Amino acid sequence: MRSFHRLSSSLATVLTIAVATGAAAADEQLRRSDLTPKDRARVEAVTRPTEDFFRAETFELMQGGAGTSRRGVSADSFSDFSANITFAEEEKFKLGNALFRKLWVSSPSSTQASDGLGPLFNARACQSCHLKDGRGHPPEGDRDHTSMFFRLARAAATADEQAKLDRLDVPFLPDPVYGGQLQDQAVPGLAAEGRMTISYVERAMTLAGGETVMLRTPRYSVSDLNYGPLDPTTTLSPRIANPMIGLGLIEAIPEEDILALADPEDHDGDGISGKAQRARDHRTGEIKLGRFGWKAQNASVRDQSSSAFAGDIGLSTPDDPRHFGDCTEQQADCFETATGVQLRLGDTEAPDPVLDLVTFYAQNLAVPKRRDVDDARVLRGKEVFYASGCIACHRPKFVTSRRAGNKAQAFQLIWPYSDFLLHDMGEDLADGQPVADATGREWRTPPLWGIGLTQVVSRHSFFLHDGRARNLTEAILWHGGEAEAARNAFAAATPEDRKALITFLESL
Secondary structure (H helix, E strand, O other): OOOOOOEOOHHHHHHHHHHHHOHHHHHHHOOOOOOOHHHHHHHHHHHOOOOOOOOOOOOOOOOOHHHOEOOOOOOOOOOOEOOOOOHHHHHHHHHHHHHHHOOOEOOOOOOOOOEOOOOEEOOOOHHHHOHHHOOOOOOOOOOOOOOEEEEEEEOOOOHHHHHHHHOOOOOOEOEOOOEOEOOOEEOOOOOOOOEEEEEEEEEEEEOOOOOEEEEEEEEEEEEOOOOOOOOOOOEEEEEEOOOOOOHHHHHOOOHHHHHOOOOOOOOOOOOOOOEOEEEEOOOOOOEEEEOEOOOOOEOOHHHHHHHHHHHHHOOOEOOEOOOOOOOOOOOHHHHHOOOOOOOOOOOOOOOOOHHHHHHHHHHOEOOEOOOOOOOHHHHHHHHHHHHOOHHHOOOOOEEOOOOOOOHHHOOOEEOOOOOOOEEEOOOOOOOOOOEOOEOOOEEEOOOOOOHHHHHHHHOOOOEOOOOOEOOHHHHHHOOOHHHHHHHHHHHHOOHHHHHHHHHHHHOO
């Protein structure tokens, strides 16, 4: 039995303080222990936001550090391995890639190493959601639902349930019938849970210079529910799949550097009150800094992977041993189906080394190099991006830890353009669904590296957690809450400066 009451170290205590009061209260404990005083000075200097917009910064082209992919632009721009991994690790990466693309089948099956799908599921392969290792999309036109689903969560009904949430025993409470997410596919002989339904209402927004942009407000519901009604308090949170690049580098950013940016009480009065998320490690139950997922609900790439295996595909792993995926006690037929456990291979459907290899693959997908970093319009757009206040949340640079788990990710200057904190994004983007420390209005700042290649890799330009934005301009204009001032600055800029800012984003 895993313990859900242990703290990983004194840093976990600092994390709790930072969540509650801001990093200033724990400042003395937030010094990186992996750096000498000389290194610390170097890191502080190199990560300080630039004030020179006449030329590209040193190493700006290599936004993923030494592991940056130098390949030219193509549909496979997100699928290269980190350039600085070893030859032996390349083999491990390729094996992980094969498992990431594997199409799983229902049990029993003659292909015993590939069965265990479901019984209820959203996708048959990791690659089905993260097509070309890129960004998911809403189901529009002839596009399917595979890379988007509804997260389901409800309010606490008892004091005991509320206590579980308060202790972070669970990050949220699933619907009692349909579990943690609506699954629109099922193995033969079993009914899928239902279908997501989306409609849009458009409204016009006029920008400085007379440009009019149409923003579409989504409306979400479910149809064809096969197991009865949802709980009256259950909320629907649409989520599209995030890009897979640079995850190992994000994991290698020291917790101290992220916590040092937190200011939940806005003590500095800048209107930005980023908050650290806390997450339970799947294997140990220790509290760690959450940094993966739309609400930063997972602390590691491995935790994110095991959650996806169980929730999206219905496969048990050593870290999340749910053989029946997201089935609930109210779905009795789910538990009558066969599992894909092969005891000669292990006691889960995707035993190690499957989870190990998929995790390694996800950790080592390279960030592509920047384009046109010296172009005058890109540099002007960068200046507008900084001047508008965007970098208050989209923090340009970090230097990873010298103690990173893989040498390839250690002590690298990287440019993710995120602080990996939770921010109130306003009522328009609110999903009303708390997850651990995140409220129903808060989202993790998504990294921006690679965003300019979305159209090339994913064949679409839908952005934000639910894909409501059809281009980067719409995505910016949906920003509210803590990002309202930056949004207003963009809307009030000249058409030329707005276009330059978008050009800068397209170069990332």
